[in-house]
Amino acid sequence: MNRLIVVTVSLLWAWWGAAAGLASAQSAQGKPASQRPITVLIAYHTLRGHTEEMARGVEEGVRRVPGVVPVLKKVEEVTKEDLVAADGIILGCPTYFANIPGSMKAILDTWNWKLKVDFTDKIGGAFATGGGQMGGKEHTVVSLLLFMINNRMVVAGPLYEDEQGDDKWGELGAGAMTGPIDPKISPAELDSARRVGERIARLARKMR
Numbered sequence: 001m002n003r004l005i006v007v008t009v010s011l012l013w014a015w016w017g018a019a020a021g022l023a024s025a026q027s028a029q030g031k032p033a034s035q036r037p038i039t040v041l042i043a044y045h046t047l048r049g050h051t052e053e054m055a056r057g058v059e060e061g062v063r064r065v066p067g068v069v070p071v072l073k074k075v076e077e078v079t080k081e082d083l084v085a086a087d088g089i090i091l092g093c094p095t096y097f098a099n100i101p102g103s104m105k106a107i108l109d110t111w112n113w114k115l116k117v118d119f120t121d122k123i124g125g126a127f128a129t130g131g132g133q134m135g136g137k138e139h140t141v142v143s144l145l146l147f148m149i150n151n152r153m154v155v156a157g158p159l160y161e162d163e164q165g166d167d168k169w170g171e172l173g174a175g176a177m178t179g180p181i182d183p184k185i186s187p188a189e190l191d192s193a194r195r196v197g198e199r200i201a202r203l204a205r206k207m208r
């Protein structure tokens, strides 16, 4: 009789453990991966709003791809659940001293180090704003892409064609100049933001 009780309790304990494990595996994202929508997280840092304007352009670009849902957030508001659920991640920031602002970099460093997110094969893209024409925004984009490659992501930039469609190019990311020489986000700069959003959304959908 005692043996029967011990076996029954052990079985219940094992069942409960398995159920709890399954629930926690799904709880980060709510649903199993196959049932979740394809999402592209756009995470950005901004103080004066220029980078946010570009981020909204990126969001529009993601929406161009049917079946892909953009999630737009300031980098400090991004949760582990956002990161785990994202099929694609697009990071954007202003250029500070030709690189990623330190406050944003400090947050990015926690994503692997503390949150322990597995970024393997998520699709990544980047954009940056900068006051100067040659103030280092391209370098900022590359730094963001390096962070992604180092975290085992697959990175890509926007595509463009010339007016005749003869020449096709890939770019590193999207960018906008915001300083006194050219303070507004121009239509061409916004277009680059839309194109990076669209490219990453397409690739995220393919990868899924």
Ligand SMILES: Cc1cc2nc3c(=O)[nH]c(=O)nc-3n(C[C@H](O)[C@H](O)[C@H](O)COP(=O)(O)O)c2cc1C
Binding pocket: 045, 046, 047, 048, 049, 050, 051, 052, 093, 094, 095, 096, 097, 098, 099, 129, 130, 131, 132, 133, 134, 135, 136, 137, 177, 178, 179
């Ligand atoms: C501390 C600091 C450092 C900056 N360093 C650079 C720089 O090295 N190169 C550059 O082109 N712009 C630089 N800028 C200008 C910003 O990158 C630019 O104004 C950016 O568009 C601001 O983005 P936001 O409006 O989203 O905050 C710097 C701005 C600040 C506040």
